[in-house]
Amino acid sequence: MARLAVLGRRASWHVAQIxxxxxxxxxxxxxxxxxxxxxxVGDGGRSSGVRAGGTPLDAYDAVLVRALPAGSLEQVVFRMDALHRLARHGVRVVNHPAALERTVDKFYTSALLEEAGIPTPATRVVQGFAEAMEAFLAMGDVVLKPLFGSEGRGMVRLADPDTAYRVLRAWEGIGAVFYMQEFVPHGGRDVRALVVGGEVVAAIERRAEGWKTNVAAGGRAVPFALPAGWADLAVRAAAAVGAEHAGVDLLPAPGGRVLVHEVNGIPGWRGLQQATGVDVADVLVGHVLGRRRAV
Structure with missing residues (x-):
């Protein structure tokens, strides 16, 4: 019998689906x-030496990472080091820890997308208030995002200098990095494509009354038939960060452009599954263990 270890919370809907x-x-x-x-360390290299709750993780056919919880810098670095050690010892870790590091960091993701020739919104990343104000004034209308984060949490749109001043001062006070992305008019709509194993398995259009379209932030999901060029863009974006499965956010922009503005290496799919009927967990488990979908 195949064995799969899922790193995550038992109470999670996604973990229950898996x-x-x-x-x-x-x-x-x-x-x-x-x-x-x-x-x-020190067992002569006979195993990976990595356990979770007393269970050796190299005893499984694969390890599927469904959560990277917050913690101290030491805790987060150790957890990633341990996952890297597993991968170096031949344990199949999905997504690979290198891909997780790339996708959890918005700057890292944006830089890799640009280097791969994938269109992405203009972005400025600075560490000081003065530089942040300068970047805001240059772009005029921006979305300020936490460098680490998902589901639209913590994002703020800044279009007014007085508001920008107050918000950026507040972020300065908590020692935040200022990740500022140009606001692209999108009419309250964008597209989430779910990529698994180099293929788009389903896509939705996310609709909202305001500018935040995330389903977790109140957006509505409807099935969306991806044009071939859009699907290729999503697959290329996942490959650019080395993700075997990913949620790729596509943003239709003025002039017929399509931009990739985010790649999530631990994607949620509840809204997508409800909208499309695709059993994402089955597709994912099949991919991770190298099997076809269950009949």
Whole structure:
């Protein structure tokens, strides 16, 4: 029997979906908390020496990462180091820890997209208030985003100098990095494409009354048939960050352009699944374990 370790929370809807998909396929699925990762060195290289809750992670056919919880700098670095050690010892970790590092960091993602020739909104990343105000005044209408974060949490649109001054001063006070992306008029609509194994398995258009379209922030999801060029763009974006599965956000822009403004390496798919009927967990488990979809 194949064995899959899922690093995440038992109470998570996504983890529950993965467990159900494993059950239908006859796959043993163990849910283990990332916070319980521990490691040992000095066994002569006989194993990866990485455990979670006392369970050796190299005993599984694959490890699927469904959560990277916040923690101290030491905790976060250790967890990633442990995942890298697993991968170096031949354990299949999805997404690969290098891809997780790239996608959890918006600057890293944006830089890789540009280097791969993938169109993305103009972005400025600075560390000081004066530089942030200068960048805002140069662009005029921006979305200020936490460098780390997802589901639209913490994003602020700045179009007024007085408001920008107050918000940027507040961010300065907490020692934040200022990641500022040009606001692209989109009529309250964008597209989320889910890529698994180099293919788009489903896509939705996200609609909202305001400028935030994230389903977690109140946006509505409807099925969307991706034009071939858009699907290719999504697949290329996932490949640019080395992600085997990813949620790629596509932004139709004025002049017929299509921009990639985010790649999520631990994507949510609840709204997408409800809108399209695609059993994403089954597709994902099949990909991770190298099997076809369950009948």
């Amino acid at each position: 467990a159900l998909a494993c059950g239908r396929r006859g796959v043993e699925c163990d849910v283990l908390p990332v916070q319980a990762i521990a490691a040992a």
